[in-house]
Amino acid sequence: MKRLLHPIPDAAQALGVSRTTIYELISAGALKPVKIGRRTFIAQDELERYVRSLTEVSA
Numbered sequence: 001m002k003r004l005l006h007p008i009p010d011a012a013q014a015l016g017v018s019r020t021t022i023y024e025l026i027s028a029g030a031l032k033p034v035k036i037g038r039r040t041f042i043a044q045d046e047l048e049r050y051v052r053s054l055t056e057v058s059a
Contacts, residue, residue: 005034005041014047025050 006014011031012022022042025031031050034041 002044004044005036006044006047008040008042011042011047015051 003010008019008022012019015022022031026033026040030053031042032046034043
């Protein structure tokens with residue numbers, strides 16, 4: 001089964017960037033986090049949307 005929510009370290013690994021970069025993207029509004037209790041996650045769909053936005057800007 002495909003994981004729907006990724007903790008920050010896993011999201012960073014999936015994108016090939018650092019945890020700091022993920023937090024910077026969240027602060028800039030480029031990634032929208034999901035909070036469950038005190039934990040922060042990034043949805044799989046959000047990661048895919050962000051990557052698509054990068055390819056659209058490049059094209």
